[in-house]
Amino acid sequence: MTAIDAHEKSRLLGIDFDDYTEAVKLTGRMIFDAIDSGTYGVDAYIDMVKSLPPNPMVALIRYDGLYKQYPEVFDFDGPIPGVEAPYPYAGRDDE
Numbered sequence: 001m002t003a004i005d006a007h008e009k010s011r012l013l014g015i016d017f018d019d020y021t022e023a024v025k026l027t028g029r030m031i032f033d034a035i036d037s038g039t040y041g042v043d044a045y046i047d048m049v050k051s052l053p054p055n056p057m058v059a060l061i062r063y064d065g066l067y068k069q070y071p072e073v074f075d076f077d078g079p080i081p082g083v084e085a086p087y088p089y090a091g092r093d094d095e
Helices: 002-013 017-037 042-050 054-063
Strands: none
Touching: 002 017, 002 042, 002 054, 017 054, 042 054
């Protein structure tokens, strides 16, 4: 995907591309720290997304399609209120 395509995708989703890049940078740091400490998993990733500032969080949810991947946790506009870890998602080992 070219930079022009990424900006167009952001525009179509109603997000600021800078918010998306901020979200990617922030979650990247958190993922690195979690892997380094041995605490990384899907629940940890969802918690990371939910801990982002509002605009970057919504940008990441929309751009990466997390509302489609985890429909019980996120909708198009953010996290679904009241849903806490352990999160429901397809393929969960302890279901």
